[in-house]
Amino acid sequence: MVEVVENRCRRALSRTGVYGFEASLNPYVGCQHGCVYCYSPFVIGRDPGSFRRRITVKLGISRALKRELQGRRGRILIGSVTDPYQPLEARYRLTRSVLELLVRENVPFTLMTKSTLFLRDLDLLVHGELGVSVSTLDDSRARRLEPGAPPPSARLEALRMASERGVRTYVFYGPVAPGEGDSGPLLDLLDGGHVQYVMVDRFRLKRGMLAWLMEALPAVGEDPREWVEEAREGRSYRRVLASLSGRGVPVFALGGKG
Template structure:
């Protein structure tokens, strides 16, 4: 099996789809070229090698020496202005991940490349220490895991998230973590003391309670019961934990809102949130292809409902509504989350994390910044 270049609009996703045997345990069903590529790749039989003879897709990790580790943003509709992602790409393989299109900046596919060709930033902790020590730095909550999961499987070996947390703990710097993995419990020795000082909160993403659906759309993420166990373990250790049902996918997991929130509350989650499915750039076609393979009978309804919330389009990046959508269906979803959270006794607002304890270790006369 070889590949040839095509021009124009390129082949359909089907032309970039490896056989199921090769992509077992992966989320995306295709590997189309990124939007910045001048050519498209299309597989064809050349008589030399059959695809069924090729090995399964393996995870490759490339070391990336980053220049900076704290990423800044000025988006008016998110609750943080800085974030850290120790990894690019994510082995969890969540088919719906809004960060998939970012892989196109590396000349790679937002499809299978996103979950098999990963980048690790081994200098993350050293960069963080330098940036936090810079003269004039003012602490605000750092979001950890906004694009790719900080506790994805390769963290067990690379331990970059662990190293970042060690720096944040020494500087008494506040951090908010988003993850799907119970690997977060490994770091309770850091998180529990930070929580006691009001420096950390963790959001655990639970998208479904159905293990079959979870395995299809999040193949290498821990199963739902393990994520609930993570909430339980965090809460028992005194670490504030919330449940995040993200994304809500019309016609696929939207019927589970009440059940997911109820199970998370039983596990000890103190707050709840949700995000409507977002399909920027190449992600829309990737989701269509995934639906065609796994849930063809649900595809039309799912995309019709989604378009209803985006003014007739499947994606709208407008600030203020990009996470929730607009219209009757979007309002219904938001009302269900809000009313269920109130009924179950979730907090409406979590206490703000502290910034006044921040101090650069070893700096003579160092003391907390007061606001």
């Protein structure tokens, strides 16, 4: 059961350390997708359990954004510590209202999501850049690790549809779950020319994360030791990088070359 808290948004943009972006924007606090491995609650200092069960909706975020856009023309990252297309977006339409303003003001943006709800907004996303994130390409495993998100196969198919509508697209493969390496479904997308580039990132243990994983991972049939080893060694991360190389599509190794 998700508790929804409606708050009036006073500030829409946040500073970000992500290279190439002037600011980040998150229409919600918390995320219904409930990814077991998610860094976001540890980045913003939230309990990982309440992060998925208590979602704050930033009402009026587009009005706040309009004030803050004065003099800004740098690229904005949408969805750095939440999913802008989590299920509540179907009701509140905050992400769409933000996109409408950015397109109207000609401000460049990049959006990342695990949802397929973005298909609703292709008329706006065609003016920016759209990315889908995956940590595993196994639908059955994803149901355990990312219980509130559509399966990876549906995400990649939706991304293909967006590409066919003229949207600039990318895939964020990360954090790579231990045991991954067969990138077959993603290779089909790359070979079809539906992705402009791929970013691959390794799993990292954030401060305070280990205690959560030791409890949460066994509950979904995962071995925490394998995740800790992946954080140290990055073997699956390197396998994914190797499987994606030589396909004629730029691949960016965010966790190093291994």
